[in-house]
Amino acid sequence: MKKINLLLILLSPFLVFAQINDDFEDGDIIGWTEGTVGHWTASNESPINGSFSLKHNLSDIESTSYISADISSSIVENGESVWQFNLKNGNWDPSSSNYFGVFLFSDIEDLSSNVNGYAVGINMTGTSDLLSVWNVTNGSYNSI
Numbered sequence: 001m002k003k004i005n006l007l008l009i010l011l012s013p014f015l016v017f018a019q020i021n022d023d024f025e026d027g028d029i030i031g032w033t034e035g036t037v038g039h040w041t042a043s044n045e046s047p048i049n050g051s052f053s054l055k056h057n058l059s060d061i062e063s064t065s066y067i068s069a070d071i072s073s074s075i076v077e078n079g080e081s082v083w084q085f086n087l088k089n090g091n092w093d094p095s096s097s098n099y100f101g102v103f104l105f106s107d108i109e110d111l112s113s114n115v116n117g118y119a120v121g122i123n124m125t126g127t128s129d130l131l132s133v134w135n136v137t138n139g140s141y142n143s144i
Contacts, residue, residue: 099123
């Protein structure tokens with residue numbers, strides 16, 4: 001069960017207002033906090049764009065895994081944000097127990113607990129295999 005819940009507030013090519021701008025081209029994940037150290041890496045193996053991309057560093061392991069970046073000190077003007085990021089699924093089929101998503105906002109860093117926020121993901125609940133936007137309340141996902 002590979003639950004990949006990552007708070008990728010990646011800007012240009014990922015976001016602008018929060019001033020997080022990490023394309024991982026420096027080959028590291030400095031400034032990001034891993035739920036479990038070693039689960040994530042900046043990898044040059046099949047990058048999405050450029051020479052490096054953020055990559056889940058586990059294979060065939062049942063685990064909840066996430067990485068996050070703190071934007072609490074950032075100011076989101078007028079309640080508007082622009083998010084831009086690229087996702088690439090590895091060589092596995094999403095399912096109800098094997099899913100992934102990107103949190104746009106969350107109230108806590110630990111994405112494996114009773115988090116509140118908004119996420120974009122595949123099969124956060126169910127097995128539709130559709131990319132959906134989710135309102136998350138106390139760890140429960142509701143499609144928007």
